[in-house]
Amino acid sequence: MKLVVVSAGLSSPSSTRLLADRLAAATLRHVDAQAEVIEVRDLATEIAEHFVTGFPPVRLAAALDAVAAADGLVAVTPVFAASYSGLFKSFFDLIDKDALTGRPVLLGATGGTARHSLVTEHALRPLFSYLRALVLPTAVYAASQDWGEEGLAQRIARAGAELARFMAPPGRDVIPDVDTATAIAPRSLTGAITSVHPADGFEVVPFAQRLAALQAE
Template sequence: MTELVVVSAGLGVPSSTRLLADRLTEAVRAELPGTSVRFVELRELAGAIANHLVTGFPNPALREAIDAMARADGLIAVTPVFSASYSGLFKSFFDLIDPDALTGTPVLIAATGGTPRHSLALEHAVRPLFSYFRALVVPTAVFAASEDWGSEGDAYTGDLPRRIGRAGTELAGLVRDRAARGQGDGDEVVPFARQPADLGLD
């Protein structure tokens, strides 16, 4: 069974970050029926993350979340944007991840913010973070500003639903390609020139 891990760094309840994570998950599952999903709410692990940073020891819940991400077939990572970058909680969590744990893992990156001006944080901060991990980041990064959400929590303006669908299709394509190559080849990083063909974009 395909395993998808969804990391959400939203701080509030309800959270637009979690809402975007849910919409992206639905888009991927529409392409990959039967996919098992594990949500990692970093807000619930904030104390454990801080403790791990100073002691070097994770509690069981944090250890389980880290292990689940390392064995996932695909990853969705969503952060709110503060001061034109990812949140401190989001970065602190990924500071705990082994540099080799996500090598070759397909990743869909997304973010939320109050204004579209923050959307570039995905390209100058979040994408380079996952490049450091040698993950396979899908071409379409999804940013949702406050104006993209309706009063009932639905994506209703602009092209946000289209971008969500496209990003979900891209992640599903990379997950299928990785499965076809076999998990034993998971350390192989697909050259950039091959990625459009793998995603059906050529």
């Protein structure tokens, strides 16, 4: 299997590339795949040339073919003017309209402030839904203050496990590690939720027991 990672960071080193690498690593912990990273900034000139001439240069053609052949895709962009970068959008404008149909895609974005955290929902998700990709439920946004925080690591682990699950060949289950399994396991609730504990999750009390306790007060 092949995992393709598209990073649209503009600097080097780049927080966008860092997030892309961590999402890829989280995915590869659960599925056996070869990863290929596409740095969109290295293709900026070729992208512009393709728009003008209608023909992709060799490196760009190889990158577009890699995306089309991927079993899973990680796509990460920096945020500019409350949306994805123009370079990121230009790259995906060149993807064949049917290339990502049914393909699992994990979305990520980076920005300087948490105020842009919904960019994955109001900008990225509609773009890949238009391309008929299978956009995963968990998208990861990382603001400057998120780096080093436990919450970001947990979101990355959850997202990677989701992508691995959708990349797995039919009939082969993906078995996440214990921490990830706890994070993504669906809960079946059959009573009244009386408390939430970070380690244990929901404490469920049968309704009849809770009602009897209230009547006794």
